[in-house]
Amino acid sequence: MTDSAYAECPLPLDNSIPDDGAASLDSIVCTDELHKRPSREPEHQKENAALAALVVALADSPSTILQTLADKVLDVLSADSAGLSLLTKDGKRFYWAAIAGAWGPHIGGGTPRNFGPCGDVLDRNIPMLFTHWEWRYPYLGAALPLAEEGLLVPFHVNGRAVGTIWAIAHNVERKFDAEDLRLLQSMGRFASVAYQTVESIEELKLEVAAREKAEASLRELAGSLEQQVLARTEQLRFSESRWKRIFDNSAIGIAAVDRNGRFEMANSAFQRMIGFTEEELKEKSYIDITAPDFRAFNVSLMAELLEGKRDQFNIEKQCRRKDGRLIWVRNNVSLLPGADGVPHNAMSIVEDISERKAAEESLQQTQARLSHAAEIATAAELSASIAHELNQPLSGIITNASTCLRMLDADPPNTDGARETALRTIRDGNRASEVIARLRALFSKKNVKSECVDLNEAVREVIALSSSRLRKDQVALQVSFANDLPYINGNRVQLQQVILNLLQNASDAMSAVNDRRRRLVIRTERHEHDGVRLSVQDVGVGFDPDVANRLFETFFTTKNGGMGVGLSVSRSIIEDHGGRLWAAPNKGPGATFGFCIPQQTADITFESMRPLELSSVATAL
Amino acid sequence: MAHSLVSVIDDDVSVRESLPDLLRMLGYDAEAFASADEFLASGSVGQTDCLLLDIAMPGMSGPDLQSELTLKGQDIPIIYITGCGDTTTRVRMLKNGAAECLYKPFSDGALVKALNSVFGKRNNS
Numbered sequence: 001m002t003d004s005a006y007a008e009c010p011l012p013l014d015n016s017i018p019d020d021g022a023a024s025l026d027s028i029v030c031t032d033e034l035h036k037r038p039s040r041e042p043e044h045q046k047e048n049a050a051l052a053a054l055v056v057a058l059a060d061s062p063s064t065i066l067q068t069l070a071d072k073v074l075d076v077l078s079a080d081s082a083g084l085s086l087l088t089k090d091g092k093r094f095y096w097a098a099i100a101g102a103w104g105p106h107i108g109g110g111t112p113r114n115f116g117p118c119g120d121v122l123d124r125n126i127p128m129l130f131t132h133w134e135w136r137y138p139y140l141g142a143a144l145p146l147a148e149e150g151l152l153v154p155f156h157v158n159g160r161a162v163g164t165i166w167a168i169a170h171n172v173e174r175k176f177d178a179e180d181l182r183l184l185q186s187m188g189r190f191a192s193v194a195y196q197t198v199e200s201i202e203e204l205k206l207e208v209a210a211r212e213k214a215e216a217s218l219r220e221l222a223g224s225l226e227q228q229v230l231a232r233t234e235q236l237r238f239s240e241s242r243w244k245r246i247f248d249n250s251a252i253g254i255a256a257v258d259r260n261g262r263f264e265m266a267n268s269a270f271q272r273m274i275g276f277t278e279e280e281l282k283e284k285s286y287i288d289i290t291a292p293d294f295r296a297f298n299v300s301l302m303a304e305l306l307e308g309k310r311d312q313f314n315i316e317k318q319c320r321r322k323d324g325r326l327i328w329v330r331n332n333v334s335l336l337p338g339a340d341g342v343p344h345n346a347m348s349i350v351e352d353i354s355e356r357k358a359a360e361e362s363l364q365q366t367q368a369r370l371s372h373a374a375e376i377a378t379a380a381e382l383s384a385s386i387a388h389e390l391n392q393p394l395s396g397i398i399t400n401a402s403t404c405l406r407m408l409d410a411d412p413p414n415t416d417g418a419r420e421t422a423l424r425t426i427r428d429g430n431r432a433s434e435v436i437a438r439l440r441a442l443f444s445k446k447n448v449k450s451e452c453v454d455l456n457e458a459v460r461e462v463i464a465l466s467s468s469r470l471r472k473d474q475v476a477l478q479v480s481f482a483n484d485l486p487y488i489n490g491n492r493v494q495l496q497q498v499i500l501n502l503l504q505n506a507s508d509a510m511s512a513v514n515d516r517r518r519r520l521v522i523r524t525e526r527h528e529h530d531g532v533r534l535s536v537q538d539v540g541v542g543f544d545p546d547v548a549n550r551l552f553e554t555f556f557t558t559k560n561g562g563m564g565v566g567l568s569v570s571r572s573i574i575e576d577h578g579g580r581l582w583a584a585p586n587k588g589p590g591a592t593f594g595f596c597i598p599q600q601t602a603d604i605t606f607e608s609m610r611p612l613e614l615s616s617v618a619t620a621l
Numbered sequence: 622m623a624h625s626l627v628s629v630i631d632d633d634v635s636v637r638e639s640l641p642d643l644l645r646m647l648g649y650d651a652e653a654f655a656s657a658d659e660f661l662a663s664g665s666v667g668q669t670d671c672l673l674l675d676i677a678m679p680g681m682s683g684p685d686l687q688s689e690l691t692l693k694g695q696d697i698p699i700i701y702i703t704g705c706g707d708t709t710t711r712v713r714m715l716k717n718g719a720a721e722c723l724y725k726p727f728s729d730g731a732l733v734k735a736l737n738s739v740f741g742k743r744n745n746s
Contacts, residue, residue: 388705391705392725395635395639395704396633396638398727402728410646421642428635
């Protein structure tokens with residue numbers, strides 16, 4: 001029979017006597033017999049040894065103390081089975097917590113609280129001796145071998161009976177006596193201690209289990225963290241190796257510099273590009289290899305990067321190779337965050353754009369040549385037109401004069417004819433002068449359109465036209481537009497020519513500036529009540545106050561290769577608009593040029609003849 | 622004595638007014654027309670011994686008239702007079718059969734020289 005059979009036993013719910021005429025409690029209890037039977041001699045040595053072993057067991061292996069106790073009871077009492085029954089927490093059953101001897105296999109089984117020997121013992125709270133308890137409690141008939149006698153002693157914890165400790169004799173010859181009772185009671189006291197120990201162990205176990213569970217989840221967390229760290233490390237390693245591969249094999253130059261601009265590393269593409277080895281580069285700063293014209297601008301950009309004013313910057317500049325050759329490069333420079341989050345390095349992606357630049361320059365030269373050729377063609381066309389217009393009357397004049405002379409030289413002189421041809425000569429002279437007048441007319445108002453001009457818009461268009469040149473000249477353009485600017489009457493194209501001229505002058509004035517940012521500020525403002533004002537401020541070389549009054553004279557120039565017509569033409573345009581062109585030195589470096597134009601009610605007439613209009617005249621003729 | 626007839630065709634009035642008088646002083650008969658069409662419409666085409674012809678004119682140009690005359694079998698020697706030509710113009714005109722090409726304004730000497738080349742005279746002043 002297995003212990004599972006007990007669990008399947010139908011368990012009575014109360015202590016009522018079954019109807020099938022089962023034995024009464026008294027019929028199975030023979031406690032009184034204990035004292036009637038002759039008591040055997042105490043075996044104190046054996047008892048002491050058992051108790052000593054229990055104490056040691058309690059200290060060494062408290063979790064198995066109940067089983068040890070059962071073993072010792074079996075041993076000390078020379079019983080056939082021995083064990084402990086504990087009341088379950090809900091108080092409904094006893095379960096056999098530890099069994100030694102013949103009933104060993106039944107461990108884990110048990111009896112109902114209110115219908116079994118343990119219950120009887122606890123109810124009466126006294127030791128009891130049973131015989132053949134299966135007569136009253138039939139389910140115990142299944143627990144083999146059958147109990148000839150069973151001696152049970154209650155034990156208590158904090159005054160509360162919590163279980164029994166018991167010994168069973170399956171042999172009819174073995175009869176328990178008073179000495180057995182004394183020994184079991186003695187062991188019973190120990191059972192109380194053992195129980196409490198086990199209980200606290202169970203609690204501890206629960207606690208430990210909970211802690212272990214917590215620890216396990218912690219371990220799991222730690223494990224997953226570790227896994228993440230591993231994965232991240234792997235990623236890093238991968239990205240590092242990937243970075244390394246990119247770094248080494250990239251066709252694009254990659255270099256890193258420290259905060260002082262000194263090279264820390266450079267890939268082979270960069271080394272090839274610049275001609276220096278990485279070792280040589282480590283002795284240099286990026287400034288050393290940058291062509292002088294670009295240094296100041298580059299340094300200011302780098303400073304802004306390191307100050308956190310920008311995340312990255314692009315610069316197209318010339319670099320001096322080791323062999324002295326200049327190359328054009330395009331740099332994209334950004335910060336490399338360090339381990340502490342503070343950037344210590346700037347990384348530069350470097351592209352050799354020399355070929356592109358050469359192509360661009362040749363294109364620009366071609367364009368310049370074309371535009372020059374177009375100017376010449378326009379001028380030629382114009383001069384041909386003017387020549388044709390003038391040659392007709394001139395031809396008449398010369399022919400008439402020749403005829404006149406011949407008539408006077410004739411014999412006799414034809415004075416009437418000579419007078420006639422002289423009059424025709426005068427008429428042709430007047431015709432020539434009319435042609436000039438007609439040309440003047442073409443150069444002026446007929447061809448000049450006056451319209452409503454939005455100065456801001458006009459400036460924007462000029463900026464759009466000159467942005468590539470300003471970029472090339474490394475000019476940092478700053479724009480400040482008044483948003484309440486009135487429209488003015490004027491010729492937009494002419495005004496744009498003036499603005500373009502001022503911008504180019506400002507840019508040219510800064511071409512030699514390398515120790516500061518080439519800042520150009522273009523500003524529009526309201527002038528007086530309803531006029532407009534434009535100023536262009538540079539940080540360039542400025543002008544000598546001694547020549548200030550000559551700045552706007554035709555053919556006066558301070559520029560190499562300048563024609564000296566820009567400002568004089570500009571002035572005449574602005575004056576035609578009723579305005580004034582002015583120049584003023586800055587408090588700091590550079591100068592400010594500008595104009596103001598008042599609002600005009602009447603349409604403007606443009607009287608002066610100026611070369612800027614050649615092309616329009618040519619097409620008109 | 623019958624003089625050679627030189628016809629002047631030019632849209633510019635100064636030329637039409639001045640050239641005929643000079644031509645007469647040089648011993649030629651002279652007529653002036655404001656356009657090629659006017660000349661073709663006149664009865665002078667068959668009588669004309671030499672043309673002083675402007676190149677660029679409204680309507681039919683000088684070279685157009687030259688082609689027209691060639692088609693009609695009227696082989697009249699032509700001296701072009703132009704106010705806006707360049708050196709290549711003269712070369713082109715001479716190549717196309719013109720006797721001469723004068724740039725306005727031209728001197729009476731240049732005109733005399735050109736006419737002499739047409740009429741085979743020397744030092745006719």
